[in-house]
Amino acid sequence: MSSTAAPPPPPPPSDGSVQLFSFEGCPYAQRSRMALIEKGIEATLIEIDLFNRPDWFRAVSPYGKVPLLRHAGGTVYESGIINQYLDEAFPGPALMPSTPLGRAHARIWMDYCETRFLPAANAVVAHGGDEARRQAAVAAFSEVLRFLDREALGQLTTDGPYFFGARPGLVDIHYSPFFERFGTYRELGGAEWPADCERLRRWFGAMQERPSYRATARPTEYHLEARRQMMARRRAVAPAA
Numbered sequence: 306m307s308s309t310a311a312p313p314p315p316p317p318p319s320d321g322s323v324q325l326f327s328f329e330g331c332p333y334a335q336r337s338r339m340a341l342i343e344k345g346i347e348a349t350l351i352e353i354d355l356f357n358r359p360d361w362f363r364a365v366s367p368y369g370k371v372p373l374l375r376h377a378g379g380t381v382y383e384s385g386i387i388n389q390y391l392d393e394a395f396p397g398p399a400l401m402p403s404t405p406l407g408r409a410h411a412r413i414w415m416d417y418c419e420t421r422f423l424p425a426a427n428a429v430v431a432h433g434g435d436e437a438r439r440q441a442a443v444a445a446f447s448e449v450l451r452f453l454d455r456e457a458l459g460q461l462t463t464d465g466p467y468f469f470g471a472r473p474g475l476v477d478i479h480y481s482p483f484f485e486r487f488g489t490y491r492e493l494g495g496a497e498w499p500a501d502c503e504r505l506r507r508w509f510g511a512m513q514e515r516p517s518y519r520a521t522a523r524p525t526e527y528h529l530e531a532r533r534q535m536m537a538r539r540r541a542v543a544p545a546a
Protein backbone atom coordinates (compact mmCIF):
# COMPACT_ATOMS: atom_id res chain seq x y z
CA MET A 306 0.00 0.00 0.00
CA SER A 307 1.43 3.38 -0.89
CA SER A 308 0.96 6.43 1.29
CA THR A 309 1.01 10.00 0.08
CA ALA A 310 3.04 12.45 2.16
CA ALA A 311 1.10 15.52 3.30
CA PRO A 312 2.10 18.57 1.27
CA PRO A 313 4.59 20.82 3.08
CA PRO A 314 3.75 24.43 3.98
CA PRO A 315 4.64 27.04 1.38
CA PRO A 316 8.26 28.12 1.90
CA PRO A 317 8.74 31.47 3.61
CA PRO A 318 9.53 34.34 1.25
CA SER A 319 13.27 34.72 0.75
CA ASP A 320 13.34 37.81 -1.42
CA GLY A 321 11.89 40.53 0.81
CA SER A 322 8.37 39.87 -0.42
CA VAL A 323 5.32 39.55 1.80
CA GLN A 324 3.10 36.53 2.42
CA LEU A 325 -0.27 36.88 4.11
CA PHE A 326 -2.14 33.79 5.30
CA SER A 327 -5.77 34.77 5.07
CA PHE A 328 -9.35 33.49 4.91
CA GLU A 329 -11.84 35.31 2.75
CA GLY A 330 -14.61 35.44 5.34
CA CYS A 331 -12.40 36.51 8.24
CA PRO A 332 -12.86 40.15 9.31
CA TYR A 333 -9.46 40.18 11.04
CA ALA A 334 -7.67 38.98 7.91
CA GLN A 335 -9.67 41.58 6.02
CA ARG A 336 -8.11 44.26 8.20
CA SER A 337 -4.67 43.19 7.01
CA ARG A 338 -5.74 42.90 3.38
CA MET A 339 -7.09 46.45 3.64
CA ALA A 340 -3.83 47.71 5.17
CA LEU A 341 -1.83 46.13 2.34
CA ILE A 342 -4.00 47.95 -0.19
CA GLU A 343 -3.91 51.28 1.65
CA LYS A 344 -0.09 51.05 1.83
CA GLY A 345 0.24 49.88 -1.76
CA ILE A 346 2.16 46.73 -0.75
CA GLU A 347 2.29 43.73 -3.09
CA ALA A 348 1.75 40.49 -1.20
CA THR A 349 1.15 36.84 -1.88
CA LEU A 350 -2.15 35.79 -0.32
CA ILE A 351 -2.29 32.22 0.92
CA GLU A 352 -5.91 31.29 1.47
CA ILE A 353 -6.47 28.95 4.41
CA ASP A 354 -9.81 27.18 4.49
CA LEU A 355 -10.44 27.33 8.22
CA PHE A 356 -13.14 24.65 7.90
CA ASN A 357 -10.62 22.28 6.36
CA ARG A 358 -7.24 23.60 7.35
CA PRO A 359 -4.06 21.99 6.09
CA ASP A 360 -2.10 19.89 8.57
CA TRP A 361 0.91 22.16 8.33
CA PHE A 362 -1.00 25.27 9.39
CA ARG A 363 -0.38 24.72 13.12
CA ALA A 364 3.36 24.68 12.48
CA VAL A 365 3.15 28.02 10.68
CA SER A 366 0.62 29.79 12.92
CA PRO A 367 1.32 29.68 16.68
CA TYR A 368 -2.30 30.55 17.53
CA GLY A 369 -3.69 28.46 14.66
CA LYS A 370 -5.36 31.61 13.33
CA VAL A 371 -5.38 33.94 10.38
CA PRO A 372 -4.23 36.53 9.57
CA LEU A 373 -0.53 35.75 9.73
CA LEU A 374 2.24 37.56 7.89
CA ARG A 375 5.70 36.34 6.87
CA HIS A 376 8.28 38.91 5.83
CA ALA A 377 12.01 39.57 6.24
CA GLY A 378 12.65 36.21 7.89
CA GLY A 379 9.98 36.70 10.54
CA THR A 380 6.39 35.84 11.37
CA VAL A 381 3.89 38.40 12.64
CA TYR A 382 0.35 37.64 13.80
CA GLU A 383 -2.66 39.40 15.33
CA SER A 384 -4.26 41.77 12.83
CA GLY A 385 -3.64 44.99 14.77
CA ILE A 386 0.02 44.11 15.23
CA ILE A 387 0.44 43.00 11.61
CA ASN A 388 -1.01 46.31 10.47
CA GLN A 389 1.27 48.38 12.69
CA TYR A 390 4.20 46.33 11.40
CA LEU A 391 3.19 46.99 7.78
CA ASP A 392 2.87 50.69 8.53
CA GLU A 393 6.34 50.85 10.10
CA ALA A 394 8.20 48.53 7.75
CA PHE A 395 7.00 49.92 4.42
CA PRO A 396 6.87 53.29 2.71
CA GLY A 397 3.56 54.61 1.47
CA PRO A 398 0.95 56.69 3.28
CA ALA A 399 1.40 56.72 7.07
CA LEU A 400 -1.52 54.94 8.70
CA MET A 401 -0.76 56.03 12.26
CA PRO A 402 -0.76 59.61 13.58
CA SER A 403 2.58 61.43 13.55
CA THR A 404 2.74 62.32 17.27
CA PRO A 405 3.19 60.01 20.28
CA LEU A 406 -0.08 61.28 21.74
CA GLY A 407 -1.90 60.70 18.48
CA ARG A 408 -0.52 57.16 18.32
CA ALA A 409 -1.57 56.55 21.93
CA HIS A 410 -5.10 57.66 21.04
CA ALA A 411 -5.11 55.43 17.97
CA ARG A 412 -4.16 52.45 20.17
CA ILE A 413 -6.88 53.34 22.67
CA TRP A 414 -9.52 53.19 19.92
CA MET A 415 -8.15 49.98 18.45
CA ASP A 416 -8.27 48.51 21.95
CA TYR A 417 -11.82 49.81 22.36
CA CYS A 418 -12.77 47.85 19.26
CA GLU A 419 -11.50 44.56 20.71
CA THR A 420 -12.59 45.04 24.32
CA ARG A 421 -15.89 46.95 24.05
CA PHE A 422 -17.21 47.17 20.50
CA LEU A 423 -16.77 43.53 19.45
CA PRO A 424 -18.18 41.96 22.64
CA ALA A 425 -21.21 44.30 22.33
CA ALA A 426 -21.69 43.46 18.63
CA ASN A 427 -21.34 39.73 19.30
CA ALA A 428 -23.89 39.88 22.12
CA VAL A 429 -26.46 41.31 19.67
CA VAL A 430 -26.35 38.16 17.53
CA ALA A 431 -25.83 35.66 20.38
CA HIS A 432 -29.07 36.18 22.34
CA GLY A 433 -30.10 32.55 21.86
CA GLY A 434 -33.74 33.52 21.28
CA ASP A 435 -34.09 35.20 24.68
CA GLU A 436 -35.98 38.45 23.92
CA ALA A 437 -35.00 40.29 27.11
CA ARG A 438 -31.37 39.41 26.49
CA ARG A 439 -31.62 40.56 22.86
CA GLN A 440 -33.13 43.91 23.81
CA ALA A 441 -30.50 44.51 26.48
CA ALA A 442 -27.73 43.65 23.99
CA VAL A 443 -29.15 46.01 21.35
CA ALA A 444 -29.40 48.83 23.90
CA ALA A 445 -25.83 48.23 25.09
CA PHE A 446 -24.55 48.13 21.49
CA SER A 447 -26.32 51.43 20.72
CA GLU A 448 -24.48 53.00 23.66
CA VAL A 449 -21.16 51.71 22.32
CA LEU A 450 -21.95 53.28 18.94
CA ARG A 451 -22.86 56.59 20.62
CA PHE A 452 -19.63 56.50 22.63
CA LEU A 453 -17.62 56.00 19.44
CA ASP A 454 -19.50 58.78 17.69
CA ARG A 455 -19.08 61.23 20.57
CA GLU A 456 -15.74 60.39 22.19
CA ALA A 457 -13.75 59.26 19.17
CA LEU A 458 -15.09 60.89 16.01
CA GLY A 459 -16.40 63.90 17.96
CA GLN A 460 -13.11 64.55 19.77
CA LEU A 461 -10.23 63.40 17.60
CA THR A 462 -10.87 65.37 14.43
CA THR A 463 -12.74 68.28 12.93
CA ASP A 464 -11.23 68.20 9.46
CA GLY A 465 -12.40 65.01 7.80
CA PRO A 466 -14.61 61.97 7.98
CA TYR A 467 -11.98 59.56 9.34
CA PHE A 468 -10.92 59.01 12.95
CA PHE A 469 -7.84 61.19 12.50
CA GLY A 470 -9.03 63.60 9.86
CA ALA A 471 -8.89 63.69 6.11
CA ARG A 472 -6.92 60.48 5.55
CA PRO A 473 -7.85 56.98 6.68
CA GLY A 474 -5.57 55.04 8.99
CA LEU A 475 -5.31 51.90 11.07
CA VAL A 476 -8.20 52.79 13.39
CA ASP A 477 -10.55 53.16 10.43
CA ILE A 478 -9.34 49.83 9.07
CA HIS A 479 -9.75 48.20 12.48
CA TYR A 480 -13.50 48.91 12.66
CA SER A 481 -14.46 48.81 9.02
CA PRO A 482 -14.97 45.01 8.49
CA PHE A 483 -17.27 44.93 11.52
CA PHE A 484 -19.43 47.81 10.31
CA GLU A 485 -19.60 46.05 6.96
CA ARG A 486 -21.30 43.23 8.91
CA PHE A 487 -23.90 45.60 10.40
CA GLY A 488 -26.56 43.93 8.23
CA THR A 489 -26.00 40.70 10.18
CA TYR A 490 -26.44 42.52 13.50
CA ARG A 491 -29.71 43.89 12.09
CA GLU A 492 -30.93 40.58 10.64
CA LEU A 493 -30.00 38.37 13.56
CA GLY A 494 -30.41 40.75 16.48
CA GLY A 495 -32.55 43.70 15.37
CA ALA A 496 -29.77 46.28 15.81
CA GLU A 497 -30.27 49.72 14.28
CA TRP A 498 -27.96 52.68 13.80
CA PRO A 499 -28.90 55.23 16.46
CA ALA A 500 -30.30 58.27 14.62
CA ASP A 501 -27.98 60.58 16.57
CA CYS A 502 -24.76 58.90 15.30
CA GLU A 503 -24.29 61.20 12.33
CA ARG A 504 -20.47 61.28 12.51
CA LEU A 505 -20.33 57.50 12.50
CA ARG A 506 -22.65 57.37 9.50
CA ARG A 507 -20.46 59.87 7.62
CA TRP A 508 -17.33 57.92 8.57
CA PHE A 509 -18.72 54.63 7.27
CA GLY A 510 -19.94 56.30 4.08
CA ALA A 511 -16.37 57.51 3.46
CA MET A 512 -14.89 54.08 4.23
CA GLN A 513 -17.26 52.39 1.78
CA GLU A 514 -15.75 54.50 -0.99
CA ARG A 515 -12.17 53.34 -0.29
CA PRO A 516 -10.68 50.94 -2.86
CA SER A 517 -9.44 48.85 0.10
CA TYR A 518 -13.04 48.44 1.29
CA ARG A 519 -14.46 47.79 -2.17
CA ALA A 520 -11.86 45.14 -2.90
CA THR A 521 -12.46 43.22 0.31
CA ALA A 522 -16.11 43.77 1.33
CA ARG A 523 -18.82 41.16 0.80
CA PRO A 524 -22.62 41.55 0.93
CA THR A 525 -24.66 40.84 4.05
CA GLU A 526 -26.00 37.60 2.54
CA TYR A 527 -22.43 36.31 2.24
CA HIS A 528 -21.82 37.02 5.95
CA LEU A 529 -25.13 35.47 6.99
CA GLU A 530 -24.33 32.32 5.04
CA ALA A 531 -20.81 32.18 6.51
CA ARG A 532 -22.31 32.42 9.98
CA ARG A 533 -24.86 29.69 9.21
CA GLN A 534 -22.05 27.40 8.09
CA MET A 535 -19.95 28.19 11.15
CA MET A 536 -22.85 27.46 13.52
CA ALA A 537 -23.66 24.22 11.69
CA ARG A 538 -20.08 23.06 12.02
CA ARG A 539 -19.99 23.98 15.68
CA ARG A 540 -23.15 21.96 16.25
CA ALA A 541 -21.63 19.01 14.36
CA VAL A 542 -18.54 19.09 16.61
CA ALA A 543 -20.46 19.60 19.85
CA PRO A 544 -24.08 18.39 19.42
CA ALA A 545 -26.55 19.86 21.91
CA ALA A 546 -27.04 17.61 24.97
Ligand SMILES: N[C@@H](CCC(=O)N[C@@H](CS)C(=O)NCC(=O)O)C(=O)O
Nearest residue numbers: 331332333369370371372383384385
Ligand atom coordinates in the same frame (compact mmCIF):
# COMPACT_ATOMS: atom_id res chain seq x y z
N1 LIG B 1 -7.25 38.58 17.53
C1 LIG B 1 -7.02 37.94 16.25
C2 LIG B 1 -8.28 37.19 15.86
C3 LIG B 1 -8.07 36.35 14.59
C4 LIG B 1 -9.15 35.29 14.46
O1 LIG B 1 -9.94 35.03 15.41
N2 LIG B 1 -9.19 34.66 13.29
C5 LIG B 1 -10.12 33.57 13.14
C6 LIG B 1 -10.84 33.64 11.80
S1 LIG B 1 -11.86 35.06 11.65
C7 LIG B 1 -9.36 32.26 13.12
O2 LIG B 1 -8.32 32.15 12.51
N3 LIG B 1 -9.90 31.25 13.79
C8 LIG B 1 -9.34 29.94 13.76
C9 LIG B 1 -9.46 29.27 15.08
O3 LIG B 1 -9.78 29.95 16.07
O4 LIG B 1 -9.21 28.08 15.14
C10 LIG B 1 -6.60 38.99 15.23
O5 LIG B 1 -6.94 40.16 15.41
O6 LIG B 1 -5.89 38.64 14.27
